[in-house]
Amino acid sequence: MVQNILKIFILILWYIVILDAGHSKNLAWNGGPLHLQCEYGTDLWMSSAYVKENVIAVKTVPYKDDIYVITPRMKPGVLATLWLIIRGKKGVELQPYPELRDHKLSDCNAIQNAVDFYLDHLGKLWVLDTGVIDTLANPRCTCPPKVVVINLLLGKLIKRIDISSLLEANSLLQNIVVEYGLGGKTFIYASDASRGAILVHEMSSGAGWSVVASGPASGLQIALVKRVAHTVLILVRLHYPGIIELDTTALRRQDSLTPLTVFGEHCKPVVLLGADGSHVYLRHIECSDVLVWNTHDAFNSSRLDNIHSAGPRMTTTAVAADPLKHELLVLDSNYQDTLQGNSPTYHKITFVSKN
Ligand SMILES: *[C@@H]1O[C@H](CO)[C@@H](O)[C@H](O)[C@H]1NC(C)=O
Secondary structure (H helix, E strand, O other): OHHHHHHHHHHHHHHHHHHHHHHOOOEEEEOOOEOOOHHHHHHHHHOOOOOHHHOOOOEEEEEOOEEEEEOOOOOOOOOOOEEEEEEEOOEEEEEEOOOHHHHOOOOOOOOOOEEEEEEOOOOEEEEEEOOEEOOOOOOEEOOOOEEEEEEOOOOEEEEEEEOHHHOOOOOOEEEEEEEEOHHHOEEEEEEEOOOOEEEEEEOOOOOEEEEEOOOOOOOEEEEEEEOOOOEEEEEEEOOOOOEEEEEHHHHHHOOOOOOOEEEOOOOOOEEEEEEEOOEEEEEEOOOOEEEEEEOOOOOOHHHOEEEEEOOOOOEEEEEEEEOOOOEEEEEEEOHHHHHHOOOOOEEEEEEEEOO
């Protein structure tokens, strides 16, 4: 009898150890715990200009053994808007990336407000900088909008691309993706929600134009997806049902749009969380389950696989694939609670294996 109880006890202990080991990689942190090089001294640490509560990570991307996050400047006191995650002894810390000076306010060589990024297969991180800060408190234009390219291998900012000529006064930039086309041409696509437009910028010629692809909305999300013979852009208008698919050759031709394909017109609106090859990660609005759509199959909202649930009061804001490790990083937070209040946002990155 005693032996049996002991056996069960050992078994339970074993399960706890195994389960814990399985999840020990997952990351969690509150607000914006800083990791700064000593050269900046303690002044910055103590500085009232830094408001830990206003640091809210909304996007993540893995590269090799590192993880990067974006924290848009929605309220004052956000020291940097792109960070490298440091897994220190005291837990997660955020280190301004590549350097703190690359985030200096009103320095137009620096990133003003990163709202989205796109990692290409060459290890280049393309960062969309709206140039508008404190968007939820007291919006201010500090610099023209631009795209900043960072070489992650070198840890250096290598290029700044002015995209201001493609914008209008009330433009609302949201997402960025980059396509390497045939013939060595590189195209940047950025979404402008206020016009329902996709801004296109070709790197070698420096030419740019915009293509209206939907009606205006408060948000316009885009993702690049590989079809069998070509690449398509998936578009989602915030709070509108339906997923629009657009052949990127139409964007590059700049004259006219070929008819758009629309999926799920009669389903609940969705939020795009990320894409990877032919897979699109999304959730239904006001629902915390993260779903995956294999775009090789026809879209059917009741037949999407559920890969993750954020849990009570938590919202998933991004899913990113680690191509080498066959896993997905899912970023959850309770940012909706903290946007109203003043408590630091609780963030969680969960690693989900890809089947
Ligand atoms: C979607 O899937 C459900 C459940 O499998 C099925 O009943 C329904 O007919 C499908 N809808 C379409 C449009 O294929």
